[in-house]
Amino acid sequence: MDTPLSIGGKTFRSRLLVGTGKYPDYPTMVRALEASGAEIVTVAVRRVNLDRSKESLLDHVDLKRYTLLPNTAACYTADDAIRTCLLAREAGMSNFVKLEVIGDEKTLFPDTEALLAAAKVLVKEGFIVLPYTNDDPIMAKKLEDAGCAAVMPLAAPIGSGLGIRNPYNLKILLDAVKVPVIVDAGVGTASDAAVAMELGCDGVLMNTGIAGAKDPVTMAEAMREAVSAGRKAFRAGRIPRKLFATASSPLDGTFF
């Protein structure tokens, strides 16, 4: 039996975390969330529609079933990210946050200097901080030392679907920290999710890879299976890579 994913004192059976953005409509999102088997779903914090003309996300997400993980997407300063987290906690009554401080519009890469500064403040304020960071093992260690409950390195730029661009850095990062490592961003298809888990990552977070697929519900199911398969392969311990062949059939007893 696998051990559950444990973050901030809570345990989760699913190692797939999914976003709630960019779906063609709410019914598709609801079915995709179900198919993914995810227990943690990310949400963004934005101004309410004062005219109430649009449906609310919270009409569609079953809060008994899912743990909300509010993000600080689109925050370019530590101050804005902290404000967003304080509002999220008040709106949702949970202290889990996906902390992002974006450094650049084109790549959406994190500003890790501001990220670390914000993380320190939020940990002190009692938040369970899950920072979106780059795949730098040194920064991951600093975030862990600051009290973050997990670290969430990107595998490739947000929404790019480029997959695991630097598996070696992720391996080094996994060796550098003890807190759960969740690959966040860049996963484009099921094999990417499987690779992340085979490397030993504790979970995978994705949004566009599912929501942007032609059939989000089937892709969500594929991602659930890939995360599960990748995790099993990691736990089972893969064979070492070798350049030359090793026969699978006995060499003794041949009659030719």
Next chain:
Amino acid sequence: MEILVNGEPRIVGDGATVRSLLRELSLPESRVAVERNRSLVRKAEFENAALAEGDRIEIVTFVGGG
């Protein structure tokens, strides 16, 4: 008095509070969070949080995101 709600000017009566504003806007308190002049207003303070001329109020909720 005039205040700014999510960047839009709005006239509210004297004695208005965060709670009365939310009620006027038909927004359920359970699903929103409020900032006044960049400071968080806790839910427990909604009732007594009196609004003042020129206040900048932000009312936020959760939307789809990654």
